[in-house]
Amino acid sequence: MFRYIIRRLISAVLVMFAISVMVFLIFFATPGVNPAARIAGRSASPEVLRHVSIEFGLDKPLPIRYLIMMYHLFIKQDLTSYVNIGYKIIPQIIAAAPITLSLVFGAALIWLVVGIFGGMIAASNRGKFIDPLIMFLGIATISIPAYWLGEMVNLLTQDKLHASLFPWLPNGGYVAITSNPWEWALHLLFPWLTLAALYSGIYARVLRGELINAMNEDYIRTARAKGLSERRILYRHALRCSLITIVSLFGLDFGALIGGAALLTEVVFGLQGVGWLTYQGLTNLDLPLIMGCVMYGAFFVVLASAVVDILYAYLDPRVRIVT
Amino acid sequence: MRDLKVSFATRQGVVRAVDGLSFDVGPKEVLGIVGESGSGKSVAMYSILGLVRDANVEISGSVKFQGREILGLSDKEMQSVRGGEVGMIFQDPMTALTPVYTVGWQLVEQLRAHNDMTKQEARERARELLAEVGIPDPKSRLHHYPHEFSGGMRQRVVIAMALSCNPKLLIADEPTTALDVTTQAQILDLMERLQERHGSSIVIITHDMGVIAEIADRVIVMYAGRPAEIGPELDVVRSPRHPYTWGLLGAVPRADVKNRRLVTIPGNAVSPLAVPEGCAFAARCPHKMAICDERPPLRGAHQHLDACWLTDEQRLAIRSVATTRGES
Ligand SMILES: Nc1ncnc2c1ncn2[C@@H]1O[C@H](COP(=O)(O)OP(=O)(O)O)[C@@H](O)[C@H]1O
Ligand SMILES: [Mg+2]
Numbered sequence A: 001m002f003r004y005i006i007r008r009l010i011s012a013v014l015v016m017f018a019i020s021v022m023v024f025l026i027f028f029a030t031p032g033v034n035p036a037a038r039i040a041g042r043s044a045s046p047e048v049l050r051h052v053s054i055e056f057g058l059d060k061p062l063p064i065r066y067l068i069m070m071y072h073l074f075i076k077q078d079l080t081s082y083v084n085i086g087y088k089i090i091p092q093i094i095a096a097a098p099i100t101l102s103l104v105f106g107a108a109l110i111w112l113v114v115g116i117f118g119g120m121i122a123a124s125n126r127g128k129f130i131d132p133l134i135m136f137l138g139i140a141t142i143s144i145p146a147y148w149l150g151e152m153v154n155l156l157t158q159d160k161l162h163a164s165l166f167p168w169l170p171n172g173g174y175v176a177i178t179s180n181p182w183e184w185a186l187h188l189l190f191p192w193l194t195l196a197a198l199y200s201g202i203y204a205r206v207l208r209g210e211l212i213n214a215m216n217e218d219y220i221r222t223a224r225a226k227g228l229s230e231r232r233i234l235y236r237h238a239l240r241c242s243l244i245t246i247v248s249l250f251g252l253d254f255g256a257l258i259g260g261a262a263l264l265t266e267v268v269f270g271l272q273g274v275g276w277l278t279y280q281g282l283t284n285l286d287l288p289l290i291m292g293c294v295m296y297g298a299f300f301v302v303l304a305s306a307v308v309d310i311l312y313a314y315l316d317p318r319v320r321i322v323t
Numbered sequence B: 001m002r003d004l005k006v007s008f009a010t011r012q013g014v015v016r017a018v019d020g021l022s023f024d025v026g027p028k029e030v031l032g033i034v035g036e037s038g039s040g041k042s043v044a045m046y047s048i049l050g051l052v053r054d055a056n057v058e059i060s061g062s063v064k065f066q067g068r069e070i071l072g073l074s075d076k077e078m079q080s081v082r083g084g085e086v087g088m089i090f091q092d093p094m095t096a097l098t099p100v101y102t103v104g105w106q107l108v109e110q111l112r113a114h115n116d117m118t119k120q121e122a123r124e125r126a127r128e129l130l131a132e133v134g135i136p137d138p139k140s141r142l143h144h145y146p147h148e149f150s151g152g153m154r155q156r157v158v159i160a161m162a163l164s165c166n167p168k169l170l171i172a173d174e175p176t177t178a179l180d181v182t183t184q185a186q187i188l189d190l191m192e193r194l195q196e197r198h199g200s201s202i203v204i205i206t207h208d209m210g211v212i213a214e215i216a217d218r219v220i221v222m223y224a225g226r227p228a229e230i231g232p233e234l235d236v237v238r239s240p241r242h243p244y245t246w247g248l249l250g251a252v253p254r255a256d257v258k259n260r261r262l263v264t265i266p267g268n269a270v271s272p273l274a275v276p277e278g279c280a281f282a283a284r285c286p287h288k289m290a291i292c293d294e295r296p297p298l299r300g301a302h303q304h305l306d307a308c309w310l311t312d313e314q315r316l317a318i319r320s321v322a323t324t325r326g327e328s
Helices: A002-028 A035-040 A046-055 A062-075 A089-124 A130-143 A146-160 A181-215 A218-225 A230-261 A263-268 A274-284 A287-315 B041-048 B103-114 B119-132 B151-163 B181-198 B209-215 B233-238 B243-250 B312-325
Strands: B002-010 B013-021 B030-034 B057-062 B086-089 B169-173 B201-206 B218-223 B226-232 B299-301 B304-306
Touching: A002 A035, A002 A062, A002 A287, A035 A046, A035 A287, A062 A287, A089 A130, A089 A181, A089 A230, A089 A263, A089 A274, A089 A287, A130 A181, A146 A181, A146 A263, A181 A230, A181 A263, A218 A230, A218 B086, A218 B151, A230 A274, A230 A287, A263 A274, A274 A287, B002 B041, B013 B041, B013 B226, B030 B041, B030 B209, B041 B169, B041 B201, B086 B151, B103 B119, B103 B151, B119 B151, B151 B169, B151 B181, B169 B181, B181 B201, B181 B209, B201 B209, B209 B233, B218 B233, B218 B243, B226 B233, B226 B243
Parallel strands: B030 B201, B030 B218, B086 B169, B169 B201
Antiparallel strands: B002 B013, B002 B057, B218 B226, B226 B304, B299 B304
16 A cells, blocks of 8 residues: 555656646747747737746757746746736745635535535435435536626625625635634635535535445345345445545545636635636736646646545555555 | 245336245255246345345235244344344355455454454454355455455355354355356355354255255246246256256256257246246247146145146156157
8 A cells, every 4th residue: 555655646746747848838839939928928028028038048948948947936936927027926826825725625525515415315315305306406506607606696695685694794805714713714605605516516416326326236235135234234335335436536626626626716706716816817818827827736636636546545445556 | 935926017017026936944954946047036035135125126925934924024123134044145256245345344244233242253253254164364364355355265255254143044146156167166065064064044046957956955946936846856856847847957068968068948038027827938838738828836746846737647758758869
């Protein structure tokens, strides 16, 4: 198991390297575009262009340019935006990350609890009315776009019902957990619920399917023939085996969301997280910022998938390499 | 078991999987149930323990275990019977164990479900059980996962599990079908030895007359959910009375016959959706008569019963013709 973890982490590092090379090539070596103009943004003066050329060593061969870029990104961390002059990319991302982490962690907790309970209740009440009800709610939350749901929530809690039902609710924004945990939770409550709604639906539906499949497996019949209680069969055998799927799904969703995929929720609720930052970069065509965000996002996706694989091996002994 | 009937309501119609099955199993007796696949053997046995989980199933009849009616007990009431008084072995050892737990864990789980034991005691007993079913190095094998065992070894684990609580009755659903021939023989040997040691009764399901000849004391031949013939093993194998049994015995590849040709019974097994009112085998029977449209009763002498309208004289004539023609 230990060797498996080491191997998996090494391969994660290699994947990260490959991604950084690819991102670099896409941004700086696409044929027919002038990278200096791209970095400097729209309508940059020749002076700025020259400055960019020197800073990024654009007259040097590609591998050197790659190293310079990585040096600015990771070691000196002084890559600067030319659109919003003076903004250093990395500190900006580092400042935004806790907001995204707070949003996604809280939402993940909610959707795991709701999704797993929903899936289990639906699966163990097959054929009764509660099962199709949960499945309908699931498909409904999946189908509602996050930005629409977010806007509706905002409209209700901040405007229409603010005076009557939600006077206790702050007017958007973010408070760090370190400065005031209660305010932190209050500010994030509706963003959490909005983001969790979509994923709760997905997880409940997936888990229900997995559980129903598992309950038809031979080993469940064996468990029943052993004289175990129905409850034990459901939890210790069926759910335990179904969790394998949920964990891998969760790792990928979680990694992507931390990496910036919670963009819509962040933008709608004015949370200045990484997704929001990416959105800013995209609307301003701020290339260094976009590149920073992409690298950051890729890092979390790769990290999450490494953690998932390790957890997977822990949960499913068949995956472990026999050494 | 008295007049067990199991049917499933399906979109295509009612499937009569088991249609009036009755038998008794005495202490230490080995009863074989034989029939082509689809003849309702598994469904009959699973319904005894309430293991048929289908919302559209209808089960009727009576199953008495040690004088107590167990058909229709709730899952809760059934728990002590399942795995405690009645052990069960399944056809496919590859999928019968939960893949994510070690075999030791799974044995301990069952032991502790039925006995008041500490983890240590259960672990020790699990080790003994693995040793008893012939798994080498049982102490370290306790920590292995099912996928780390071969098919034969897994079936031994399943047998150990079924026997772990000293059941009075062991139900084995085609325990050797998924295994290769040498392993089959070993597993049958093992079951015979354990049966002598533990003194459990066994109901063994198979579609292989060879297995029956090896292990069974008494045989039920099933066709389309109905018993075609019941009798002591020697009688049924040496002097079968039902044309379907004749066909089955012809279909056994015999090791002692050099030029062995797999004899099959002509025609397809009757669709369980359209089992006729009369004799179920009539459509495939070479000796069909007019009366076969009526359901033949199960009758005979000396514990050897069969459900066929043929008279003794007719059977004698048919079988002597077959022997003179040479049965190889
Ligand atoms: N859940 C079910 N729904 C409908 N039909 C079923 C179901 N389970 C079994 N059957 C039918 O019952 C018949 C007997 O099956 P089974 O007992 O498994 O045969 P076998 O003798 O091979 O063990 C088959 O025709 C099968 O199609
Ligand atoms: Mg079967």
